[in-house]
Structure formats: structure tokens, C-alpha cells
Amino acid sequence: QGSSASATFPVIAIHAENVAHTDIGARIAYLQDDTRQLQVNQVMADGQPWMPVARTSPNFGFTNNAYWFRFALDNQTGKPVTRFIELPRPFLDDVRLFHFVDGRIITRYSLGDEQPFVQRVMQHQNFVMPLNLEPGRNQVVLRIASTGTVEAPLRLWQPAAFYEAASKENLLAGAVFGMLLVMIVYNLFVYLSTRDANYIYYISFVASYLMFWATLNGYAFALAWPEAIRWNSVAVPFSIAWACLSASLFADNFLKLYRFSPPAHRLMQGMALVSAGLMLGSFVLPYVWIIRATSAFILVVSCAALSIGYWRWWLGARFARFYCLSWTAVFVGVSVLTASKFGWLPANFWVDNASQIGILSLVVLLSFTLADRINTDRSLRINAQAVALAHAKKARASQQAMLQATADANRELENRVQARTNELHAAMDQLRLANDQLQRLSMTDSLTQVGNRAFFDQSLVTEHKRASRLKQPLALLLLDIDHFKAINDTYGHPAGDACLRTLADYMRQKVQRAGDLLARYGGEEFAVLLINSTLGDALDLADEFRADIAGLEVVFEGRTLRFTASIGVASAIPDMQFTPSQFVGDADKALYEAKHGGRNCVRAAAPRLAGVTSNALPA
Numbered sequence: 001q002g003s004s005a006s007a008t009f010p011v012i013a014i015h016a017e018n019v020a021h022t023d024i025g026a027r028i029a030y031l032q033d034d035t036r037q038l039q040v041n042q043v044m045a046d047g048q049p050w051m052p053v054a055r056t057s058p059n060f061g062f063t064n065n066a067y068w069f070r071f072a073l074d075n076q077t078g079k080p081v082t083r084f085i086e087l088p089r090p091f092l093d094d095v096r097l098f099h100f101v102d103g104r105i106i107t108r109y110s111l112g113d114e115q116p117f118v119q120r121v122m123q124h125q126n127f128v129m130p131l132n133l134e135p136g137r138n139q140v141v142l143r144i145a146s147t148g149t150v151e152a153p154l155r156l157w158q159p160a161a162f163y164e165a166a167s168k169e170n171l172l173a174g175a176v177f178g179m180l181l182v183m184i185v186y187n188l189f190v191y192l193s194t195r196d197a198n199y200i201y202y203i204s205f206v207a208s209y210l211m212f213w214a215t216l217n218g219y220a221f222a223l224a225w226p227e228a229i230r231w232n233s234v235a236v237p238f239s240i241a242w243a244c245l246s247a248s249l250f251a252d253n254f255l256k257l258y259r260f261s262p263p264a265h266r267l268m269q270g271m272a273l274v275s276a277g278l279m280l281g282s283f284v285l286p287y288v289w290i291i292r293a294t295s296a297f298i299l300v301v302s303c304a305a306l307s308i309g310y311w312r313w314w315l316g317a318r319f320a321r322f323y324c325l326s327w328t329a330v331f332v333g334v335s336v337l338t339a340s341k342f343g344w345l346p347a348n349f350w351v352d353n354a355s356q357i358g359i360l361s362l363v364v365l366l367s368f369t370l371a372d373r374i375n376t377d378r379s380l381r382i383n384a385q386a387v388a389l390a391h392a393k394k395a396r397a398s399q400q401a402m403l404q405a406t407a408d409a410n411r412e413l414e415n416r417v418q419a420r421t422n423e424l425h426a427a428m429d430q431l432r433l434a435n436d437q438l439q440r441l442s443m444t445d446s447l448t449q450v451g452n453r454a455f456f457d458q459s460l461v462t463e464h465k466r467a468s469r470l471k472q473p474l475a476l477l478l479l480d481i482d483h484f485k486a487i488n489d490t491y492g493h494p495a496g497d498a499c500l501r502t503l504a505d506y507m508r509q510k511v512q513r514a515g516d517l518l519a520r521y522g523g524e525e526f527a528v529l530l531i532n533s534t535l536g537d538a539l540d541l542a543d544e545f546r547a548d549i550a551g552l553e554v555v556f557e558g559r560t561l562r563f564t565a566s567i568g569v570a571s572a573i574p575d576m577q578f579t580p581s582q583f584v585g586d587a588d589k590a591l592y593e594a595k596h597g598g599r600n601c602v603r604a605a606a607p608r609l610a611g612v613t614s615n616a617l618p619a
């Protein structure tokens with residue numbers, strides 16, 4: 001930096017065609033006052049170590065020194081003109097301006113944020129000082145002292161141009177304010193419907209930034225709390241600490257650090273705690289400390305939030321991409337702002353607005369981030385629902401299949417049981433048929449096809465009981481072929497068989513009445529049981545038999561055979577004292593008598609219950 005330059009203080013020419021505004025920050029000389037005790041007449045004295053400003057605008061960062069600035073305005077218009085000196089840093093504690101003409105102070109301003117807003121000569125968020133410039137050389141000396149950063153990007157304005165620019169600036173500020181407010185209100189509604197804590201942290205962050213922005217630019221002091229000098233100086237570190245708190249909680253919650261990484265979770269929680277401490281500290285700690293602490297801490301929080309976000313993204317959390325983008329924007333912005341606050345970067349439009357651009361990008365991008373996550377969560381939920389639905393469908397299908405299988409199995413079983421039952425019934429029918437056949441066979445004489453002896457015995461018992469019960473007469477005929485042995489002996493057994501068959505055929509025709517029965521009782525002996533038949537009826541029938549048999553002709557091997565038969569008849573109304581065998585015995589006795597009576601005749605046993613003794617009838 002240059003040495004004493006009292007003879008060559010910068011001179012800024014003022015003439016009618018002057019441009020609307022001139023940045024004069026780089027065209028002034030400055031004097032550092034370590035003691036903060038120097039008075040205006042002392043600095044105006046010769047020999048002070050004035051220096052030229054080596055940057056585009058004076059920026060001394062955080063400092064405890066007072067700084068003096070000096071330049072000359074050369075009014076070449078030939079008449080008095082009004083010009084505004086604007087110092088667009090509303091956060092300076094103490095600003096004093098001295099306007100000299102010919103070594104005399106003609107204007108003096110004392111400004112700064114330690115005075116109520118209404119005391120300002122111009123009610124503007126920045127420090128604006130009107131100067132009535134006399135024709136010729138006007139000296140301007142400015143003193144700035146502040147517990148925050150000291151910057152002096154001074155501007156010289158034509159009044160009309162200033163008002164025009166101010167209205168544009170207000171429009172821009174209104175747009176920023178409106179945008180932030182919309183974000184807050186919109187996300188508040190989203191929060192009310194989703195109850196997702198991320199929105200609360202997001203809203204808190206946007207609100208803290210809104211407060212920071214409005215305070216730093218002087219709008220808050222100008223419009224919100226023009227009287228609250230103390231609060232106005234607390235508001236900046238307070239809002240920064242608040243932003244730190246919101247950002248740490250947002251990062252922790254949004255990135256789900258409690259599940260992802262307990263140490264990262266604890267780190268963010270710790271940062272939130274420190275932020276809360278700094279918020280409280282804003283009220284009690286000296287401004288010079290708290291402003292440095294919060295400014296540095298927002299950098300730390302940004303770094304942590306950003307690197308953890310990238311870490312999370314790197315490890316596959318897709319929802320972290322917008323988040324990373326957002327924080328990158330704010331990180332760049334805040335870094336630029338901080339760097340400029342510490343005096344490492346010169347002031348210009350981009351540096352001045354870098355943080356604003358970064359944070360506005362953050363505000364918008366974070367909103368996207370949240371929407372993106374809602375989307376991600378929703379698609380996850382939809383996927384999960386689809387999977388659950390598919391499972392339910394599958395379960396229903398298998399249940400259906402199981403029911404179907406059970407029904408099929410039941411039907412199959414029923415069919416099989418039915419088939420088996422049918423088979424069984426068929427088998428039983430066959431068995432019954434076979435049994436019947438067997439029964440019939442066992443009761444039938446194979447030669448003559450009439451009932452055999454067993455059939456006769458069984459039937460006799462049955463009919464005997466029935467007649468006994470009904471008190472009906474029962475008659476029995478025993479018929480025996482005469483001299484049958486002789487037929488056998490003479491013509492052979494087959495001839496005898498033929499005779500037996502012929503006799504049986506004849507008798508079968510004769511014994512047709514329902515209930516009556518015929519059986520082959522022995523070799524050439526037949527029995528006929530007549531139910532409900534009196535002795536007289538029986539005798540008539542027996543005699544008819546005898547006569548017909550005598551007329552039968554059996555043609556066997558060309559020869560005609562004849563034979564006769566003897567018949568014994570018994571009749572009774574049976575009772576329990578009169579047994580079937582006694583009945584047969586009676587008939588047999590009568591047959592014996594017929595044989596001995598000369599054969600080919602009928603004899604009757606005496607009817608038992610009639611009390612009549614047997615008698616023989618003539619042949």
C-alpha cells in the first residue's frame with residue numbers, strides 16, 4: 001500500500017453529463033485508526049498515513065479499528081448540485097460524514113445502526129447521505145467503526161437515478177421476500193397434510209434465512225423493528241444460529257442418520273445443540289464474538305450437511321441427490337459471503353449476491369428434494385402395495401386351487417365310493433342270484449326238476465305250521481311207481497330215468513294250485529302236499545293221478561313203456577301234538593297198504609283230528 005498521500009487525495013469530477021451512479025469505493029483514501037480515538041480535525045491535519053484502497057472496494061473484515069475515508073468531489077457544473085452518497089452496508093454501528101468546503105464543515109451526518117431508524121436523514125434501508133455540492137472542490141471525510149465487519153463500497157448517486165434504482169431494488173427485494181414467504185406458507189400446508197417433520201425443519205430454515213436476509217439488508221430495521229436497536233444487532237447472529245439449528249435438524253432427519261450412521265446422527269444432534277446455544281448466546285455474548293462464532297459455525301454446519309449428504313448419496317440413497325445439489329449451492333454461496341466478510345474476496349454484484357443466489361437455489365431445490373422424497377416414498381409404498389396385492393392374489397389363487405382340489409378329491413371319492421357301492425350291489429345281487437340258484441339247486445331234484453326231499457321236508461314244516469295256525473286241513477299224497485326195479489332191470493336205468501321224468505312232467509302239470517307243492521321224495525317215490533284240502537278232495541285227486549299214470553306211455557329207444565303207481569293219502573288239520581313226521585308216517589302207512597292191496601290203487605290214512613281210523617279205498 002502507498003505511503004502518505006495527503007497531497008493527492010482522489011478527486012472525483014462532477015459534471016452535468018455524469019453517469020447516474022459511480023462506484024467510488026476504489027477511488028478513495030483510507031486511514032486506519034487503531035485507537036478509535038481520532039477526531040476529524042486530527043485526521044484532516046497533515047502527515048496522517050492515508051493509504052489508497054488497493055481493492056475494488058474497501059473491506060477490512062471483522063475488525064476493532066475505526067476507519068477513515070477521504071475523497072474530493074470536484075463540482076465542475078458551475079452551480080450547486082445535490083448528490084447522494086450511499087453506503088449499502090446497513091450493519092455498520094457508527095457512520096459519520098463530514099463535508100468540507102474551503103476547510104469548513106458545511107454538512108455533518110452521524111448515522112449507524114445504533115441509532116433509531118427515524119433519525120436517519122433518508123428513510124432508506126442503507127445509509128444514504130445527501131450532499132449539496134458547492135461549485136468547485138468539496139472535501140468528504142467518512143468515519144466507520146463497527147463491531148462487525150467494516151466495508152465501504154461507497155456509491156455516488158444522482159438523486160433521480162437513486163430513486164429509480166431504489167424502486168427497482170425494492171421490487172427485487174419484494175420478489176425475494178415473496179418467494180421465501182410462499183415457500184414457508186406452501187410447505188406449512190404440506191406439513192399440515194403430511195405431518196412429516198422434515199417440512200418443519202425446512203420451514204424453520206427458510207424462516208431463519210428470511211430473517212437473516214431482511215435484517216442484513218436493512219429491511220427489517222427499516223420496516224419491522226425501526227426502534228429495536230439492540231434486537232437489530234442480535235437478529236443477525238441469532239438468525240444465523242437459527243439457520244444452523246434448522247439445517248442440522250433437517251440434515252439429520254432427512255438423511256435418516258439415526259438409522260444410517262449413529263456417529264453422524266450424534267454429530268448433527270451435537271451441532272443442533274451448539275446452534276441452540278449460539279441462539280441464546282446472541283442475546284448475552286458480545287456482538288463481536290457471537291457474529292464471528294455464528295458466521296464460522298454456519299460454514300461448519302454446511303460442510304457437515306453437505307459431506308454427509310454426498311456420503312449418503314455415494315452409498316446409494318437416491319433421494320440424497322437433490323439434497324446434495326441444494327447444499328452445494330448454499331455452500332458455495334455462504335462460502336463466498338463468508339470469504340467476502342472476512343475480506344478475502346472483493347465486493348461486486350456476484351459476491352454480494354452469491355449467498356442470496358445460493359440460498360434461494362437451496363430453498364427451491366430443497367422443496368424439490370422434499371417433493372422428490374414424497375415421490376420416492378410414494379412409489380415405494382405403491383410398490384409395497386403392489387407386492388402385497390400380488391401376494392394376496394397368489395394366496396387367494398392357492399386357496400381357490402386348494403378348495404378346487406378338495407372338491408375334486410371329494411367328488412373323486414364320492415365317485416369311487418359310488419362305483420364301489422355299485423360294484424358291491426352288483427356283487428351282492430350276483431351273490432343273491434347265486435344263492436337263490438344254489439338254494440334252488442339244493443332244493444331241486446336234478447333228474448326230474450321238481451323239488452327234492454330237502455325241499456319237501458322244509459316246505460312240510462312251514463305248511464304244517466301255517467295250517468295249524470289257520471286251522472285249515474292239509475293233505476299229503478305219497479306216490480310210488482309199481483315194480484320199478486323190474487323196469488330198471490328189464491330196460492335199463494336210463495329207461496327207468498325216462499319213466500321218472502315223464503311221471504314228474506305229468507305231475508308238475510297237475511299240481512298247479514297256488515300253495516300246493518310237488519317233490520321227489522325218494523327213488524321212485526313222489527310226494528304232493530295239498531293245502532286247505534280235505535281228505536275227500538285229496539282222494540279224488542289221487543285217484544285221478546293213478547288213473548292218468550296208468551295211461552302214460554314212455555317211448556324209449558323205440559319201445560313203449562307203461563307203468564302204474566300206488567298212492568297213500570293222509571289228511572289232517574294239524575296241531576302241535578301232530579308232527580310233520582307223524583303226518584308222513586300216516587301217508588307212508590297208507591301207501592304201504594296200497595302196495596299190499598295189489599298196487600295201482602289209492603289208500604287213505606284215517607284223518608287224525610276227525611278221530612276216524614284209517615281205511616282203505618278199493619282200487
Ligand SMILES: Nc1nc2c(ncn2[C@@H]2O[C@H](COP(=O)(O)OP(=O)(O)OP(=O)(O)O)[C@@H](O)[C@H]2O)c(=O)[nH]1
Pocket residue numbers: 447480481482483484485486488492493494495496497500522523524595599
Ligand atoms: N332208473 C332208476 N331207478 C331207480 C332210481 N331210484 C331208485 N331206483 C330203483 O328203483 C327200484 C325200487 O325197487 P323196489 O324198492 O324193490 O320197489 P319196486 O321194484 O318198485 O317194487 P314195489 O314198490 O314193491 O312195487 C330199485 O331197483 C332202485 O334201484 C332212479 O333214480 N332211477
